[in-house]
Amino acid sequence: MSKVIIIGAGGVANVVAKKCAQNDSVFTQVLIATRTVAKADKIVAEIKEHMPDSRAVFTTATVDADNVPELVKLINDFGPVMVINVALPYQDLTIMDACLETGVHYLDTANYEPKDVAKFEYSWQWAYQDRFREKGLMALLGCGFDPGATQAFTAHHAKHHFQEIHYLDIVDCNNGNHGKAFATNFNPEINIREITANGRYWENGQWVETQPLEISQDIYYPKVATRKSFVLYHEELESLVKHFPTIKRARFWMTFGEAYIKHLNVLEGIGMTSIEPIDFRGMKVAPIEFLKAVLPAPESLAAGYSGQTCIGVQAKGIGKDGQPKVHFVYNVKDHADCYREVQAQGVSYTTGVPAMIGAMLMLQGEWMQPGVWNVEQLDPDPFFDAMNKWGLPISELADIELVKD
Ligand code: NDP
Incomplete structure (x- = not known):
């Protein structure tokens, strides 16, 4: 039915491509375009090996997604209906510009972040609203x-369980073990920048700033474990408090093990997480980019990764019956199952599947509408059906408060 371009060939792109291969009645022709084309070729070789029955036709190309004319040529040559951007947040605006110029739809999984400022917010991309x-x-x-499924979970709370949401807690637990002393589960540059930044949460109409990893509590993650979890700022908080103005407090929690935090503290202490370029043998090198080159690639963690992820959203407020209510919506995913299915670890899998589903709901028309949208603005029902069908089954837990005030 549809021709699409996937930009990027990292851990998430691998999952998006393989789920498109499974969903071959929707995705008929797929071009994977990226900086290092050998990585795209590897994904296509694995699709041919592990999914010989897929009728989707895959090709690859090299592209510098920082370069709009190059992107425009790539898009015009291939003629897709949409671009799925799973490169890095730095490329969001150039890819959106190229989509506007060529008249194709756009999807990404992370909001724009300038490379030289550790700051991410939706304002840059929301500014494209009128043009799209x-x-x-x-x-x-x-x-x-x-972001993504967590916003659909919030929209589901609002549509099916609550008259008014007052308190929102997004919880993200990776209870997996990849056996490495220190590694990040997705792009190290993006991941480390997110965690070493100050924390932030929404309360009574304003942002409250914290030191990095200052606030923590033990949270029980159903079917997985009780894990110490830390408040950090996460981009979906910005759009959720805008689109659900009844929210009095919104927080994002993530688990980190002691060894992870110890390594991170040392790396930060010696300046290895800095984005400021230094002079090294006549070259300008940002320490964090060098660190990325030293650390294991996220996709290399997949083989032998054990344990589960559990990501969910707890809402508290006034239920549909007018009574106080607390409700939790979540998914649990096993790393080893992800590897068996698409040669990926759970963090790439849980990102790539919703990206494929979002693209499918756009292409099939359920979500397609002109403009720039965040996931919570769209109907969560077809998304829930698709998550259950495509490998990320959703569970719900009523009347138990997992995250305390
Ligand atoms: P990776 O670093 O594994 O992959 C990024 C890919 O983008 C690489 O193939 C890289 O090429 C390519 N790339 C980078 N710059 C360019 C460029 N200028 N032109 C063309 N290609 C480029 O990252 P992940 O797969 O782990 O993450 C992908 C995206 O998903 C990121 O934006 C990340 O923030 C987001 N994400 C979102 C999550 C969510 O739940 N919403 C969770 C996890 C990640 P090369 O191979 O040459 O380096």
């Missing part, structure tokens, strides 16, 4: 798991 609407094109922002 006027051209009759859709841009779907942040359609991974968090």
Whole structure:
């Protein structure tokens, strides 16, 4: 039915491509375009080996996604309906520009972040609203798991369980073990920048800033474990408090083990997480980019990764019956199952599947509408059906408060 371009060939792109291969009645022709084309070729070789029955036709190309004319040529040559951007947040705006110029729809999994400032917010991408609407094109922002599924979970709370949501807690637990002393589960540069930044949460109409990893509590993750979890700022908080103005407090929690934090503290203490370039043998090198080159690639963690992820959203407020209510919506995913299915670890899997689903709901028309959208603005019902069908079954837990005030 549809021709799409996937940009990027990292851990998440691998999952998006393989789920498109499984869903071959929707995704008929797929071009994986990236900086290092050998990585895209490897994904296509694995699809041929592990999914010989898929009728989707895959090709690969090299592209520098920082370069709009190069992107425009790539898109015009291939003629897709949409671009699925799973490169890095730095490329969001150039890819959106190229989509506008060529008249194709757009989806990504992380909001734009300038390379030289550790700051991410939706303002840059929301500024494209009029241009996408006027051209009759859709841009779907942040359609991974968090951001992404967590916003659909919130929309589900609002549609099916609550008159008013007052307190929202997004919880993200990776209870997996990859056997490495220190590694990040997705792009190290993006991941470390997110964690070493100050924390932030929404309370009574304003942002409250914390030191990095200052606030923590033990949270029980159903079917998985009780794990110490830390408040950090996460991008979907910005759009959720905008679109659900009854929210009095919104927080994002993530688990980190002691060894992970110890390594991170040392790396930060000696300046290895800095984004400021230093002079090294006549070259300018940002220490964090060098660190990325030293650390294991996220996709290399997949073989032998054990344990589960559990990501969910707890809402508290006034239920549909007018009574106080607390409700939790979540998914549990096993790393080893992800590897068996698509040669990926759970963090790439839980990001790539919602990206494929978002693209499918756009292409099939359920979600397609001109403009720039965040996931919570769209109907969560077809998304829930698709998550249950495509490998991320959703569970619900009523009347138990997992995250305390
Ligand atoms: P990786 O670093 O594994 O992959 C990124 C890919 O993008 C690489 O193939 C890289 O090429 C390619 N790339 C980078 N810069 C360019 C460029 N200028 N032109 C063309 N290609 C480029 O990252 P992940 O797969 O782990 O993450 C992908 C995206 O998903 C990120 O934006 C990340 O923030 C997001 N994410 C979202 C989550 C969610 O739940 N919403 C969770 C996890 C990740 P090369 O191979 O040459 O380096």
